[in-house]
Amino acid sequence: MSDNNKKLSLTARIVIGMIAGIAVGALLQIFFKGSTIVEDYLTNGLFFIIGQIFIASLQMLVVPLVFVSLVLGTCSLSDPAKLGRLGGKAVGLYLVTTAIAISLAIAAAVIVQPGSGLELETEAVFEAKEAPSLAQVIIDLFPTNPFDAFASGNMLQIIVFALLFGIATALVGGKPGERVKALFEDFNEVIMKLVIILMNLAPYGVFALMAKLFSETEFGAITSLGTYFVLVIGVLLAHALITYPIILKLLSRMNPVMFLRKMREVQIFGFSTASSNATMPITLETVTKRLGVHNSVGSFTVPLGATINMDGTAIMQGVATVFIAQVYLVDLSIADYLMVVLTATLASIGTAGVPGVGMIMLAMVLGQVGLPVEGIGLIIGVDRLLDMTRTAVNVTGDAMVSVIVAKSEGALDEEVFNDANADVKERDVGDKL
Template sequence: MRNPLRWPSHIQILVALISGAAVGPLLAGEQGLIGPALGEGLAQVGQLFLSALKMLVIPLIMASIIAGLNQEGSRSPLGRMGWTTLVFYIATGLIAVTVAIVLANWIRPGELNGVPLAAQIGLQTLPGDLDPTLLSGQQHIALFLQRLVPSNLVEAAVEGQLLGLILFSLLFGLALRRLHGAAAETQVRFWTGLNQVMLAITDGIMRLAPVGIFALIAAMTARTGFSAAGPLLWFMATVMAGLLIHLMVTLPLLLRWIARVPPRRHFQAMMPALLMAFSTSSSAATLPVTMDCLERRAGVSRRTAGFVLPLGATVNMDGTALFECVVVLFVAQLYGIDLTLAQQALVLAVALLTSFGVAGIPSASLVSIAMILSVLGLPLEALGLVLGVDRILDMSRTAVNVFGDTVGAVVVARLEGEQEILIESPDVREHRLREQGD
C-alpha cells in the first residue's frame, strides 16, 4: 500500500476533511464518546494552523504584488493587465448576482405554497456583536474610500483591511518600475527575494495542512453537528444551486472559451486551494495556498499570480455577492414583501459593490447584508435565521470565491500571452518541480 505521506496534497486534504467530519460528532457535548476536552484541543490545533496561514498574508501580498510588477521581462503594458483583471471580476460578479436573483425569484425559498413563512418560523434577533450601525449608501461609500486610503497603513494591516495595503503595494510597485540604476535593482532584488522566502514558508506550512484541516473540521462538527439546517433547506438549496451554477458552468465556460484550457485539469490543479477555502471559510488564509497551486500546479507566472490573486482575494467575491442577493430576497419573501424590478436591480448593484472589500474571514458578509436590508427597509431580525446555517454556506461560497480568483488569473495569463499553462497533469508538474528543487 502506498505511503499516505506520498499521496498528492489534495488527496491528503480530502481525507483529513472527511475524517474530521466523522470524528467531530464523537466529541460533541458532555455525552461525547471521546470527550469534549479532546475537541477543545483539536480546536486549538486548528486555530494555530489558521493563524500560521494568516501570518503569511500581509508580507505575501506586498511581496507578490511589488515583485510581480517588477519581475524581469515583465515590461508589457501594465494597464492592459489591470483593465483585463478589473473587467473580468466585474463581469463574473454581475453574472453571479443575476443568477442569484433569477433563482430566488423562481424557487422563492421564503414562501411555502405561496404563503410567507415569517409567521411559521420563530425569528431570532440579530446577536449584538453582529448588529452594525445602520449606514446610508453615502456613508457606506465613504467607509469604503476610507479603507481604500487608510491614514495609518500599519493599523489597517493589523485590522485586516487589505484594500489599503493592496493599493499601497500597487503604488509602490508602479513607482519602482519608473526607477533605474542601483536603487531600483536593490529594491527589486529585495522584494523578489522576500516573495521567494514567503513561498518557501508557505510550502512548509502546507505540509501540515492535513493535520490542521482535520482539527478544524472535527472541532466545527463537534460544536454544530449536521442538523443546523432545519426549515431552511430551501434557502440553502437556492444558495447552493447558484454557487454550483457559477462553479460548474459559468467559470468553466470562461476557461474553455477565453483561456482555452481544459476546465477539468484546472479543477485538479486548484483542488488543494478549494479544499483549504472550504475548510477555513477564509479567502485571506487560503491566499498562500492559492498562489502555490497556480504557480506550481497550473504553471501561471509569478508576475500574473502575484498581481491578480491578491487583488481578487479582496475585490472578487462572486460567491459572496450571490449569497447576499439570495439572503435579501429570502428575507423579503419571508415577510411577503414583493420587491419591484427597480428594487431588485438595487439589490444587484449594492450586493456587487459591497462584496468588493469584504474581509476574507468567516461570516464577514453578514454586516454587508445587514446594510442592504436597512437600505431597503427590511427587518434585520431575520438575519438570525441565516446565522444558523451560515457556516456551511460560508465554506461553500468561499470556495467559489477562491476558484473565481484562479480562473481570473488563468484568463489574464493567457491573454497576456503565457503558453505554459496546464499543459501537463498538475500532480505530474508538481512532482517534477519538487524533484528539481524549485
Template sequence: MEYDPTLPWYRRLHWQVLSAMILGLGVGWAFGLPAANAIGWIGELFMKLLRMIIVPLVLTSIVSGVASVGGGRAIGRLFGKTMGYYVLSSMLAALTGLLMVNLIRPGQNADMGAAAQQEVPELSTPDSAVDLILDIVPNNFFAAASAGDMLAIIFFCIVFGAAITGLPEKPRVVVTDIFNAFFQAMMALTSGIIKFLPIGVFALITKMVGETGFDRFAALAKYFATIGSGLTIHLFITMPLLLIVLGRIKPLVHFANLREPLLTAFSTSSSGATLPVTIKTLREKVGVSNKVSSFVLPMGATVNMDGTAIFECAGALFIAQVLGVDLTIGQQAIVVLTALLASIGAAAVPSAGVVVIFIVLNAIGLGDNPEAITIVGAMLAIDRPLDMYRTAVNVFSDSCGAAIIARSEGEEGVDTEVRH
C-alpha cells in the same frame, strides 16, 4: 513539479486533506462538543499560521510582481483586465442568485420560529464609494499592515512597485532582487506550513461539526438548497464557460490543479487565509507567472467575492419573501447591483457576508425591520457550511481570473496539463 505516477495516493496532499475532512466529520458527529473543545485549538493555531504569512507574502509578491511588469501603461492594462473580469464574474454570480431564489422561492411558508438563531456580530463596512476610496489609501502603512487592512496594503504595494520601475537601472535591479529573494523565502515558509494542512483541516472540521451539529437545518432546508444550488451552478457551469470562452482553458484541468486551494478554502471559510495556498498553487501547478498571480490574487481575495454575491442577492430576496414583501423587477435589479457592490466590501473572513447583507436590505428598505434582523440571526445559525462552500467559489473565481488574464498576456504554459 512533474507528475510522478509512482507516488502512492496517500502521499498526495489533496487526498490527505480530503481524508482529513471525512475523518473530522466523523469525529465531530460522534463526539460532539467535547471533541470540538479538545481539538479545535489545533485548527485555530493553523489558521494563525496562515494569517501570519499573509501580509509579508502579499507585500513581497505584489512588489516583485509589479516591478517586473514594467511601466505605468503595463500596470494599467493589467489592472483594467483584472477589474473587468471581477465585475463580470460577480455580476453573473448575483444574477444566478436572483434566478435561483425566484425559481425555488424558499421564503414562502418558511417557519422561522423553528429555526435556531444566533447573535449577529458587528462588522464595519464603508458607507459609500467615497469612503471606500478614502479607506484604500493608508495614513500609515505599518498600521494598515498591523491591522490586516488588505486594500490599503495592496494599494501601497502597487504604487511602491510602480515607483521601483522608475528608478535608474542599478538601484532598480538591486531593490527588485531583494524583494524577489524575500518572496522566494516567503514561498518556502508557505510550503512548510502547507505540509500541516491535513492536520489543520481535521481540527477545523471537527470543531465545526462538534459545535453546530446538523439539527438546525430542517427549518431552513429550502433556503439552504437555494444558496447551495446557486453556488453549484456558478462553480460548475458559469466559471467553466468563462475559462473556455475567455481563456481557452480546459475546466477539468483547472479544477484538478486547484484541488488544494479549494479544499483549504472549504475548510477555513476564509479566502484571505487561503491566499498563501492559492498563490503557491497558481505558480507551481497552474503555471501562472508571478507577474500576474501577484497582481490578480491578493486583489481578488479582497474584492472578488462571487460566492458572497450569490448569497447576498439570494439571501436578501429570501428575507423579503419571508416577510411577504413582493419586490418589483426594478427593486430586484437594485438588489443585484447592491449585492455586487457589497460583495466587494465584504471582508475575507468567515461569515462576513451575513453581516454585509444589511447593506442590501437597506437598499430595499428592510434594513431596520426587526423581523428581518431575526431572520438574519436564523440564517447565521446554519451559515457555516454555506460559508465554506461560497469561500471555495470565491477562491476558484480568483484562480480562474488569474489563469484567464495570464493567457491574455501571452503566457502559454497555463493549465496545459494536470500537475501534481
C-alpha cells in the same frame, strides 16, 4: 518516506483529513453532546488549538507574501501602463462574475421559493454595522502609515503601497533597483517554501477544524432551513462548476477540466478555513506554480480578488433576500430584484475591508428593498457551513480571473497550465522536510 505514502497525493491526504474530521465531529455530536470532558479537552482543547494554530500560520504569511510578490511583480513590468490594464481587466471581471452570481441566485430562489409557507422565529437579532461611503473607501485605499496597514492586515492599503514601492523600484533602475529586486526574489523563494511546508501539514489542521465544527453544529437548524440550505449550496456549486468553466473557456480558450483539477487543493483550503485571506498563500502558489500565471499578474489579481471578489457571498445574498421576502410575505418587483443585483455588486468593493463583510452586504441589500434586517437572524444558524462553501467558490473565481487576465496579457505559461504534474515534484521535496 515509504512508497505507500508517496502514492497518496497532498490532495488525497487533505480530503482524508477533512472526511475523518467530519466523521469524528459528527460522532462526538451524536454520542457525547454536553460532555464536559469532551468539550474541555477535545472540542475546545486539542481540536481548537491545532485548528487555530493552522489558520494563524496561514494568516502569518498573507501580508509578507502579498507585499513581497506584488513588489516583485510590479518592478518586473517593463511597461508601467500595464498596471492600469491589469487593474481594469481584473476589477471588471470580478464585478461581472459577481453580477452573474447574484442573478443566478435570485432566479433560482424565485423558482424554488425556499421561504414559501415557512413560519420561522428569528433566532438572533442582527445589528448591522454601517458600511463606509464610496468616497471614504477611495480615501482609505491610501495608507497614512504603511506599517499600520501591515499590522492590521489592511489588504487594499498593502496592495496600493506595494504597487507604489514596486513602481519606484522599477523607475530607480541601475544597481540600486537590481539589488532591491534580487532581495525581494530571495524573500519570495523563502516565503513560497514556507507555503509548501504548511501545505504538507494541512491534513492535520483540516482534520482539527472539521472535527471541532461538526462536533458543535446544530443539525436541527439545517433541517428547518433545509430548502434554503440546499438551494444556496446548489447555486454555489453550479457557479463554480458551470459558470466559471464557461467563462474560462470563452475568454481564454484554456481547458476548464484541467483548471478545476488543479484547483481542488485551494478549494479544500478555502472550505476548511472559510477565509479567502487565509487561503491566499495557497491560491497564489497554485496560480503561479500550477496554472502557469506569471507572478507579475498573479501577485496582483489574487490579493485583489481575495479582497473584493464576493461571488459566493453574492449568491448567499440573492437567495437570502428572496427567502426573507417570502417568509415575511413581501412581494419584490423586477425593479427590486435589479436593485439587489446592483447593490450587491457595487457593495462587493465598498465593503471590502470591513469585518463580517457578508452580513454587512446583506444588511445593505435588505435595506435597499425595504426588508427587515432582523430577518438575517433566520439564517445565522446555518451560515457557518454556507460560509465555508462560498469561500471555496470565491477562491476559484480569484484563480479563474487570474488565468484569463494572464492569457490576455501574454503572461500565461500554457505548458505549465496543461501539465497535470506541474509543481508536484517540488511538493514531494516538501514532504520530506
